[in-house]
Amino acid sequence: MSKLPARGAVAGIKEDLKRAKEGDGKYDPRGAGAGWSHNFLNQKPWHPMNFRNQVRKYDAEQRAIAEQKAKEQGQVRADAR
Secondary structure (H helix, E strand, C coil): CCCCCCCCHHHHHHHHHHHHHHCCCCCCHHHCCCCCCCHHHHHCCCCCCCHHHHHHHHHHHHHHHHHHHHHHHHHHHHHHC
16 A cells, blocks of 8 residues: 655545535535634633633632632631630
């Protein structure tokens, strides 16, 4: 089996479309080619799956938990008086 060199994504999409057209005669352009990918969104500074944003979210959650504990402890001390 000979290995053919990679021809790139566009050539692969064109080949998929060609095969789909030559198939059973039922050509549906929605069923062939490349699908839409949302991976580029992870690189946006506002996206929640961005690693920096996950760290910021974790830090904010930890601060909120610490503030809640401090409020509860302050309330317990105030009630004890």
